[in-house]
Amino acid sequence: MLETTSLMLVGVGGQGTVLVTTILAKGLVAAGHDVKMAEVHGMAQRGGSVSTQVRYGDVVHSPIVGKGGVDVLVSFEAMEALRWLEFVKPEGKVIVNDYHIPSAPILTGQQPYPEGVIETLKSKVDTTAIKAVDIAGEIGDPRVMNVVLFGALVQAIDLSHIDWETVISSTVKEGFIDLNLAAYRAGRNAMAYHEREN
């Protein structure tokens, strides 16, 4: 009996969480897991804070968990990880993109971007900060930072029994397969490096 695992992906509307959840779900289903995922559409997509949950196991009932129910949180933006942190189990993990997207009150100077986000996270929970945008930029396109984070997630939760490279190749547009595969591998390496260091 495989216990249900609960993942949560958060970020800012338009950051490409959808591609990652699509790849995730495809691979998990192909591997024979029961899968449920919950997205939020509509107004929040206009640059607001967005969250997606993915749950898999032998039998999954609820598509969502509440506070204290998430095993791994992947945050595509730094301060979003803090916003959603209460959803993470104390023994859970956080993978955070070390990248700031200032929200409206910050852009207009009403509030500062919070200081020391990564340090705060690290003091509270097992946290891996990944400079996914820089890594993706070195590969050739900062936009594939989402697949870098996906690679880190796969490494972190031991989903290596699934042939993710095939799943990625069958999901992204043909001209972008190599780029996305490189991003995936770089994400796995970044996470593996972190695991060795700790």
Next chain:
Amino acid sequence: MRSLMSGNEAVARGAYEAGACYAAGYPGTPSTEILENLAIFKGDVIAEWSPNEKVALESAIGASIAGARALAAMKMVGVNVAADPLFSASYSGVNGGLVLVSADDPGLHSSQNEQDNRHYAPFAKLPMLEPSDSQEAKDMVKAAFEISEAFDAPVLLRVTTRICHSKSLVTLGERAIAPRRLYPLDMTKFNLVPALARRQRARLETKLQKLAEFSETCEFNRVEWNGQRIGVITSGISYQYAREVFGDTASYLKLGFTHPLPKQKIRDFASRVDMLYVIEELDPYLESQVRQLGISCIGKDKIPDMYELDPAVVAKSLLGIEAPVIRCAASAVPPRPPVLCAGCPHRGFFYELGKIARRHDVIISGDIGCYALGGNDPLDALDLCICMGAAPSMAHGAQKVFNKFGERTRVVATIGDSTFFHTGIPALINTVYNRSNTVTCILDNRTTGMTGQQDNPGSGTTLQGAPTKEIDIEAVVRAIGIDHVRVVNPMDLPKLQDTLAWAFGLDEPSVIVTKWPCTLKPFDRQERDEYAHKFKYMAVAAEDCTGCERCLNLGCPALSFDHLTNKASIDASTCNGCGLCAQVCKWSAVVNGELQHA
């Protein structure tokens, strides 16, 4: 074959497999993808965006009368708009099966209220089904068509955000060849003049009695027995939360056919368990009816009756169990409200409207759509927002009262193109007919923006991609009788300023139409030519930036300000080159980004 589908995709798939051949709706979160996914089955299913939900349901009723299986889909507040035909369609009954999908939004993720549309079933006297995952959504739509035809009744399929937008595995089936029913020779049941309606009224009670009997044996009302200690009566997504919390330690009466309820089944189940919970989201719909049977239960005395539930809320409220959480001052994290996109054609309009509104005594009556974000800081150019199409009519009523008492306050209505077609037209007719002097601004972004760029009567294309007549908003406005109409480019701020000043100077009703496509909309060739920006992206020439922060008043997500250097800067990857900031900057510090970075 099993496929991971959202509830909305599954509803569409179910209607397709059931042999439905007509579907209509109006976009609205969380319902939108139902019609979008039915549109794919071109040739098999006629799928249409209607101008509003009333039209959608009436069209589906017509399709049913003509003998086809027909479906209408809308968000919960849309059912209010469609309530007029709905309450009488239950009297007339159907010919081809007729299903209305109500997509409710507990938690108000993307809505102005969180009404529980299960109440419509007893109120309008309709059978109702409530799925709890995508497989059930598909199965229940198919069953709904059969129930509709067997009992001569429109069927309400009630889903919620977590059904619509959650994905789970679905086994796909083939499309059934549902033979089109003969066009009925006796049409009197569809003619609800009082004498005939009175007859239908009595027939309706007989139908409901038969449906109540059906409810007792319906496979969707099932018991999952795990012993007598704890019993749970539940329906919809709440069933999944209950399973998550109680697992196999409780027995369940899992209700899928929830109007009329299976009273005997409920009595039997209740009598077999020691402790009875009723677990449901929002109103005590099930619980009140359980209590009416004289059965005591634990329900809304412990479970919240507002906002969404989730397993943690159920566990906490019923069992007092709280999972340990990482304490973190999430409320101290700066908020991230949704914002108008970089390059949004509404930005310049609200910027100028806000400026003029602060100089005059103005109330701005807004409407439902992305442009409701015009009320956020720093634009701050919107005061009211109630429901679809309300901007011109609320403005009219307010203006009449201000005028009656001799006050100088002017009322401005702002409404989008799709919302104007939805219910804005009768509201504007009222403005003309009843002689008020509001300023109505129709923000025509050539699409239905907030719900994800759906076509509408002004866009020139149907849901299934056919070219169609493009309804000319300016011509409509003039035909209604508005004498003062101007169409402006909202990317031209001085022009907007002049136009708003012109409208404020008039003592008669006026209309300003701003016309520029939504920046998220895929432009066709003609739009690419007609609505091109001068530059690909903008940049700040730091040596010219004085740090006045004026550009920040646009609230553009591509613009930020560094207080250390006292300079504004523009994120090239976010900017789409609309150039509003260049128009706002007094120091000519915003320049062509490509030259700056070259």
